[in-house]
Amino acid sequence: MRALRGRAEHTFWPVGRAGLVLGLCLLPLPILFASLLLGRMGLGARDVWASLFGGAVPETVRALVLRVRLPRLLAAALVGANLAVSGAAFQGIFRNPLVESRILGVSAGAGFGAALAMVLRSGPAGIQILAFAGGLLAAGLAVTLGSAFGGGILVLVLSGVLVSSFFSSLVSLVKYFADPYVQLPGITFWLMGGLSAVRWADILPLAVASAIGLGGLLLLRWRLNLLTLSEAEAQSLGLSVRRLRFLTVALGTLLTAAAVSVSGVVGWVGLIVPHAARALVGPDHLFLIPASAGLGAAVLLLFDNIARTTLPTEIPLDILTGLIGVPVFFLLFMRQIKRGGGWR
């Protein structure tokens, strides 16, 4: 009884915070629906509703909603959730709030895979597959290198940085040999990120990888807290630190690679969204992971709306996330400094 009364004293916890998390998880749904209305051809809410759930609507509108906009927006939501959740998980296990989904070289590896696929003219499916494989390869290499030198956090970060820059050089190498009129622009645009090419066929593999990665990290989320303690503390609490860390890295890498293979390189979401989520619901991963998923999906949907509606041509996503993400991050950072340091 005493325990319950004690906890009811602060309204923020647990009901308030759980409610907030639920709200953040549901947030992408209305945004997704609203986003279906937006585009070169503006649509009414009734038409969109009828296309989605059956009703009288012109076949062209239905096709536009179901075959063009819906897959793209679902991809945006999944990519956003994937990057944010893997970013949150990586920040946790690397015990460093400046780490993001790309820390293990996934993006650089995926970029190399995609560039290679374009030079080999292997088509959209080939690009997705090679990008995914490249991402996994790079992260796998970083983890192997890291483990070979003791497997501590610092070595892992260092090998991530090394592998990243190695694969960036490989990308440059491929670019150097690419046909400058067709392939080179293709590679360059891919590396700037974007979802304009997404079709239903791209969604299935993304959805499967996301389900595994998000599901796994959601199951592990309370334990992830223990990895943010020192290794000795975590071990003394009965945790097999290396095993849980490896599992988390594997799931986070799967999420990032699947996202990047569809969207190209999209930065900053995996860094900033976890911070924003932490500012809203606190650092406990029990709440942070689902909050990051919802917020990440919502944020990338918004970015993608800007990308596809503001100019006559698409604006690459990475440019937007950078232009908006950097100032936002700076503000977060400044606020943190003003509060007297201490990351939340």
Add this chain to the structure above:
Amino acid sequence: MSLVGRDIFYAYSPEKYVLSGVSITVEGGEVLFLLGANGSGKTTLLECLCGVRFPQAGEISVDGLPFSVLSARERAKRIAYVPQFPEAAFAYTVEEMVLFGRAPHVGPFGRPGKKDHEKVEEALSQVGLENLRARPVNTLSGGERRLVLIARGLAQEAPYLLLDEPDAHLDPANQHRVLSVVRALARKGLGVVATTHNPNSALLYGQKVILLRTGKILAEGDPYRVLSPEILREAYGIPFQLLDGAGAKAFIPHVERG
């Protein structure tokens, strides 16, 4: 019922032993202080006793069960480790931090439930931190942070508590606050091992002391009997003098004033 380490050898690099043949026994209900100069092996011994490090030779057992037959989780239900400072990368609240002590009792994919929250409340009230439960740990004073980690150890429900320098970097009042909580817990049946650099802490709060020098036991037993200016000089390499009066003893370094 006791936590026993027998003939423990530990080396960080080949043949350079930090611990060479140390044996230690702590019973429920007593506080054992580990004393010794920097690098004498105190913290290493503590980390071996909580299973964070694996000795190259020797055996450790808790309540008759050798570590070799215990899983990490089973071990964590029996032995709690309290480091000097919480090293969390994020600003967890007191309540969240203490809840982490429930880890060995929560399944791998589980999350803490009502019973776990009740244990947290119990632990917080035992160390007197009920009113701080919603505060981020990094906003607390040094003494309060130490108590948070002790509460986490209590939430772990382990009968043995290992503390790394619980009295370091604290003013005398906070040293007393922390160590008197530790002593009260021992009186309720907990077995405690604590490292310290202050021989007087052992005199005031301990039932047993082990004095280490370069990985070997120099002296052990009742602190009042074992500790002497001569043995402290041997341990630390500088002369000490004993202040004895009004029923209490204390040691201070015997060096030139001013």
